[in-house]
Amino acid sequence: MFCGLTGIVWLHRKIQDAFFLVVGSRTCAHLIQSAAGVMVFAEPRFATAIMEERDLAGLADANDELDRVVDELLARRPDIRMLFLVGSCPSEVIKLDLSRAAQRLSKKHAPALRVINYSGSGIETTFTQGEDACLAALVPEAPSNPAGAPASLLVVGTLPDIVEDQFRRLLGEIGIPKVDFFPPRRSGDIPAIGPGTRFLLAQPFLGDTTLKLEDRGAVRIPALFPFGAEGTTAWLTAAAEAWNIDPAHVQRVVAPGQERARRALERHRETLAGKTLFLFPDSQLEPCLARFLSRELGMKLIEVGTPYLNKDLLSRELEALPDDVLISEGQDVDRQLDRCRAARPDMVVCGLGLANPLEAEGLTTKWSIELVFSPVHGFDQAADLAGLFARPLRRQTMLKV
Amino acid sequence: MKLTVWTYEGPPHVGAMRIATAMKGVHYVLHAPQGDTYADLLFTMIERRNHRPPVTYTTFQARDLGGDTADLFKAAARDAYDRFKPDAMIVGASCTAELIQDDPGGLAKAIGLPIPVLPLDLPSYQKKESWGAAETFYQLVRALAGSSPVPRTPAGRPRCNILGPTALGFRHRDDLIEVKRLLRRLGVDVNVTAPLDATADDLRRLPDADFNVVLYPEIAGVAAGWLERTHGQPTIKTLPIGVGATREFIAEVAALAGVDPALAMDDCGSRSPWWSRSVDSTYLTGKRVFIFGDASHAIAAARVASEELGFEVVGLGAYNREFARDVRAAAERLGLTALITDDYLEVERAIADLQPELVLGTQMERHIAKRLRIPCAVISAPSHVQDFPARFSPQMGFEGANVIFDTWVHPLVMGLEEHLLSMFRDDFEFNDEAGPSHLGHGAAPSAPAPAAAAPAGVTWAHDAQAELNKIPFFVRGKARRNTEAFAAERGIATIQIETLYDARSHFAR
Ligand code: SF4
Numbered sequence: 001m002f003c004g005l006t007g008i009v010w011l012h013r014k015i016q017d018a019f020f021l022v023v024g025s026r027t028c029a030h031l032i033q034s035a036a037g038v039m040v041f042a043e044p045r046f047a048t049a050i051m052e053e054r055d056l057a058g059l060a061d062a063n064d065e066l067d068r069v070v071d072e073l074l075a076r077r078p079d080i081r082m083l084f085l086v087g088s089c090p091s092e093v094i095k096l097d098l099s100r101a102a103q104r105l106s107k108k109h110a111p112a113l114r115v116i117n118y119s120g121s122g123i124e125t126t127f128t129q130g131e132d133a134c135l136a137a138l139v140p141e142a143p144s145n146p147a148g149a150p151a152s153l154l155v156v157g158t159l160p161d162i163v164e165d166q167f168r169r170l171l172g173e174i175g176i177p178k179v180d181f182f183p184p185r186r187s188g189d190i191p192a193i194g195p196g197t198r199f200l201l202a203q204p205f206l207g208d209t210t211l212k213l214e215d216r217g218a219v220r221i222p223a224l225f226p227f228g229a230e231g232t233t234a235w236l237t238a239a240a241e242a243w244n245i246d247p248a249h250v251q252r253v254v255a256p257g258q259e260r261a262r263r264a265l266e267r268h269r270e271t272l273a274g275k276t277l278f279l280f281p282d283s284q285l286e287p288c289l290a291r292f293l294s295r296e297l298g299m300k301l302i303e304v305g306t307p308y309l310n311k312d313l314l315s316r317e318l319e320a321l322p323d324d325v326l327i328s329e330g331q332d333v334d335r336q337l338d339r340c341r342a343a344r345p346d347m348v349v350c351g352l353g354l355a356n357p358l359e360a361e362g363l364t365t366k367w368s369i370e371l372v373f374s375p376v377h378g379f380d381q382a383a384d385l386a387g388l389f390a391r392p393l394r395r396q397t398m399l400k401v
Numbered sequence: 402m403k404l405t406v407w408t409y410e411g412p413p414h415v416g417a418m419r420i421a422t423a424m425k426g427v428h429y430v431l432h433a434p435q436g437d438t439y440a441d442l443l444f445t446m447i448e449r450r451n452h453r454p455p456v457t458y459t460t461f462q463a464r465d466l467g468g469d470t471a472d473l474f475k476a477a478a479r480d481a482y483d484r485f486k487p488d489a490m491i492v493g494a495s496c497t498a499e500l501i502q503d504d505p506g507g508l509a510k511a512i513g514l515p516i517p518v519l520p521l522d523l524p525s526y527q528k529k530e531s532w533g534a535a536e537t538f539y540q541l542v543r544a545l546a547g548s549s550p551v552p553r554t555p556a557g558r559p560r561c562n563i564l565g566p567t568a569l570g571f572r573h574r575d576d577l578i579e580v581k582r583l584l585r586r587l588g589v590d591v592n593v594t595a596p597l598d599a600t601a602d603d604l605r606r607l608p609d610a611d612f613n614v615v616l617y618p619e620i621a622g623v624a625a626g627w628l629e630r631t632h633g634q635p636t637i638k639t640l641p642i643g644v645g646a647t648r649e650f651i652a653e654v655a656a657l658a659g660v661d662p663a664l665a666m667d668d669c670g671s672r673s674p675w676w677s678r679s680v681d682s683t684y685l686t687g688k689r690v691f692i693f694g695d696a697s698h699a700i701a702a703a704r705v706a707s708e709e710l711g712f713e714v715v716g717l718g719a720y721n722r723e724f725a726r727d728v729r730a731a732a733e734r735l736g737l738t739a740l741i742t743d744d745y746l747e748v749e750r751a752i753a754d755l756q757p758e759l760v761l762g763t764q765m766e767r768h769i770a771k772r773l774r775i776p777c778a779v780i781s782a783p784s785h786v787q788d789f790p791a792r793f794s795p796q797m798g799f800e801g802a803n804v805i806f807d808t809w810v811h812p813l814v815m816g817l818e819e820h821l822l823s824m825f826r827d828d829f830e831f832n833d834e835a836g837p838s839h840l841g842h843g844a845a846p847s848a849p850a851p852a853a854a855a856p857a858g859v860t861w862a863h864d865a866q867a868e869l870n871k872i873p874f875f876v877r878g879k880a881r882r883n884t885e886a887f888a889a890e891r892g893i894a895t896i897q898i899e900t901l902y903d904a905r906s907h908f909a910r
Binding site: 093 | 402403404405406407408410411412414415434435436437438439440441442443445446449450451452453460461462463466480484495496497500501524525526527529
C-alpha cells in the first residue's frame with residue numbers, strides 16, 4: 001500500500017494552477033516517481049524538497065532552506081497560483097512546522113500565490129487518504145456562503161473532467177439550481193461553503209474533508225457512491241430528495257443513462273457472474289467496488305479488505321453488501337496472502353507489488369491503482385469499470401501460451 | 402534541501418533491496434512506514450519478477466512513535482524468520498526509521514536468531530541507491546566469506562567468481578550469460594556468481610577462486626576490493642562492453658588465468674565491426690551523440706560510440722558521484738568536460754544546448770530526448786519496463802556489441818533517407834517532421850520542441866526562417882543555434898538568408 005503522497009499524481013492534474021512540493025526524503029521523491037509510472041508527464045507540477053544531512057544536523061535553518069527552494073520553484077513556474085507544502089514521514093518525525101511555513105510564505109508571496117499545507121506521510125495516511133488530507137486543508141480556503149444564501153450542492157472528491165461534466169448535466173436536468181465541484185479545476189474557483197451547502201461525496205475516503213465541511217455548516221447527503229447504474233442512480237436520487245424534486249421527474253432524467261449502463265454491463269456480466277472475488281486493502285474503494293461487482297455483475301465475494309473503514313460514510317454501502325461477506329480492515333499482508341491462497345479466488349484485486357507474484361501462482365489479478373487513475377464513476381463509465389475486471393479474465397481464456 | 406523533480410537513484414535501502422532480491426534465502430527486515438512498501442513494485446512490475454521481494458517492512462505508524470516501535474521491529478524480525486526461514490538476514494532502517502534511532506541491528510541481535518543477522522547502516526540523507534547496493538553486498542560478503550583463509554579446491558582449471566549482477570540491473574541477466582560463454586571458451590570455471598541467484602553458502606565459498614570478474618563496479622567494486630585485500634584475489638576490471646573492450650577483457654582474463662586468449666578471441670558471431678565498416682554505415686560518421694548514465698556504462702558507451710561507430714561524442718556525464726573521477730578522465734580523453742550531476746534539469750539543459758543528433762542515456766534522457774525530438778537509446782539504469790526485453794539482449798561480449806550496434810543505429814534516420822530528405826524538403830508526403838520513416842508515425846514526437854531562446858537582440862527575417870525550416874529537423878536545431886551565435890557575435894540584429902549560409906560556412910571550417 002502506498003502512502004498519501006501518491007494522491008499528488010492525480011491531484012496535480014486536477015487543480016491546473018497548483019503545485020505540490022513534498023518536503024521529504026529521497027524515498028518520497030522516488031515513491032511519487034514510481035507511482036506515476038515514471039516520467040509520464042512532460043512537466044509535472046510536483047517536486048520534492050529533499051532533506052539532506054545538513055538540514056537534519058541543524059546546520060541549515062529548515063525555514064530558510066524552504067524559502068530558497070520555493071523561490072527557485074516560482075522562478076521556474078511563475079504561473080503557479082497555489083502551492084501545497086506536503087508533509088512526509090521525515091518532516092513529521094522531525095516536527096517541521098509546515099503550517100507556519102505556509103503562513104509565512106503565503107504572506108511573502110501574496111496575492112499572487114496561496115500556500116497551503118497538509119501531510120501525506122506514510123505514518124498517518126495511506127494512498128487515497130492523501131487526497132482527503134489535501135481537500136481537508138483546502139476547505140478553509142473556501143469563501144463563506146452569505147447568510148440566507150439559497151441552498152447549493154457541492155460534489156466532493158476528485159473526478160475526471162469528463163465525469164464532472166456528465167454529473168453537472170444530469171444534476172442540472174434534475175433541477176438542482178446550483179452545483180459546484182470540489183476541488184475546483186483552478187485554485188481561484190473554490191466555491192463558497194456555508195450552512196446552505198449540501199454536499200455529496202463522490203469518493204468514499206473523504207472522512208476528514210467531511211468533518212471540515214460540517215464544521216463550516218455544510219450538510220452531507222448520505223448516499224451510495226456513484227459506481228455502477230445502481231450507485232449512480234441512488235447518488236443522484238439522494239441529491240434530488242434533498243431538494244424535494246418529484247421522483248417521477250428524476251426517474252425520467254436518469255432513465256436513459258441507467259438503460260445505457262445496464263445494456264453495456266450485460267457483456268461483462270457474462271464474464272464475471274459467478275466468479276469469486278478477493279480484494280486486498282488498498283484504496284478504500286473496496287466496499288463500493290464489492291457492492292457493484294456483486295449486485296450488478298453477480299460476482300461472489302470472499303473477502304473485502306480496506307485499509308480503513310469509515311462505517312458512517314459507508315453505512316449505505318455496507319447495508320447493500322451480502323450479510324456473510326468478510327470485511328477486513330487494515331493491512332497484514334502475509335496473513336491476507338495466506339487466506340487468499342487458501343481461497344483460490346477467480347479474481348484478486350491488489351496493489352502493484354502483489355499482482356505479478358500472484359499471477360505467477362496462477363491467480364488472476366486486477367491491480368487496484370488503475371481504479372483511481374481512470375474514469376469509473378457514473379452511468380457511462382459503469383461498463384468501463386466492469387471492463388477493468390473482466391479484461392484479465394477474458395485474457396486468461398484467450399491465452400494459449 | 403534540494404529541489405528535485407525526478408531522481409536517478411532511489412534511497413540506499415532500495416539498493417539493499419536489490420541485493421536481497423537478487424539472492425536466494427536472504428531476507429531483509431526493514432524498519433519503515435507502510436508507504437515504503439511501494440518499492441516492491443519496482444521489482445514486480447518494472448522487472449516483472451514473479452515473486453515478492455524478500456522484504457518485511459515493520460510498517461510503524463504515527464501512533465507507534467515514542468512508544469513501541471522497537472517492539473514492532475523485534476516482532477517483525479521474529480515473524481519474518483518463522484515465516485520465511487531464511488539462511489541469513491539483513492536488517493536496517495529507511496529514512497524515517499533512521500530518525501527515530503531504534504537501532505535495528507541491536508534489536509535483531511537481542512532476539513537471538515539462529516542465523517547470521519547483519520545490521521546495515523545506510524545513511525539515507527547522504528547516500529543513494531547504488532551506494533546502498535554496494536555497501537550491502539560488501540557487508541554480506543565480508544560477514545559470510547570471513548577473513549580466515551579457506552581450504553582451496555585442489556588446483557585444476559582456473560576458477561573465478563563473477564561479481565555484480567543484481568536485481569533491477571540494466572541487462573544484467575543477459576550480460577551474465579554472455580560473459581559466462583566467454584569464460585567457458587577460455588576454459589575458466591565459474592566458482593560463484595553473486596549476488597544474482599547466490600545463496601549465503603555461495604558467499605562463504607567466494608574465497609575458493611583465483612580471481613574475481615567485476616561486471617558492475619557500482620555494485621561489486623567495494624566487495625571485490627575487500628576480497629582482493631583479504632583473500633589475495635585479483636580483480637578483472639575491464640568491462641567487456643564493445644568489441645575492443647571485449648577483446649581486452651579476454652586478454653586480461655587469459656593473462657591472469659594463464660590460458661590462451663585466442664580461444665575466445667575470434668568469435669564468428671561478432672558482426673558489429675563489419676556492420677560498422679560496410680558502406681551503408683558511412684552516414685553514421687561524425688553523428689553528434691550525447692551520453693549520460695551510470696559511470697561505467699557511460700564511459701563504455703563513449704568508447705564504443707567514438708571507436709566502433711564513428712560517432713562524435715559531444716557530451717559525456719554520469720549521475721553517480723562515487724565514480725566521477727573516472728568519468729572526468731574519459732571525458733578529457735575526448736576533449737570534453739564531464740557533466741557530473743544528479744539534477745535532471747541540468748542534464749536537460751545540457752542536451753538542449755548541445756542539440757546532439759543522438760542521445761544515449763537512461764530512461765530520463767529518453768524522456769528529455771522525446772521532448773526535444775532527438776533520437777535516443779537507453780544504455781544504463783535507471784530503466785523502465787521496456788528496458789527489460791523478453792529477447793536475449795546483452796550489452797557485454799561480442800553479442801552485446803551486435804545488440805548495441807542495432808539499438809543505437811535504429812532510432813536514426815537511415816543514410817539514403819537522410820539524403821532524400823535534404824533534397825526534396827518540400828515534398829508534402831515525405832515530410833521530415835514525421836521522423837524516420839521506418840519508425841512510423843509513432844516516432845513523431847508529440848510535444849513541440851521547446852525553442853531554445855535566441856540570444857537577446859537577434860531575430861529571424863521571414864525568408865531566413867523559411868530557409869531554416871527547409872533544413873531537416875535532425876540538424877535544424879544545431880543550424881539555428883549556430884546561426885544565432887554567429888549573428889550575435891557579429892552584432893547582426895536580423896538574420897537574413899545570407900547570414901544563415903555565412904554561418905554555415907563559418908562553422909564548416
Ligand atoms: S511512506 Fe513516508 S517516507 Fe515513505 S515515501 Fe511516503 S511519506 Fe515518504
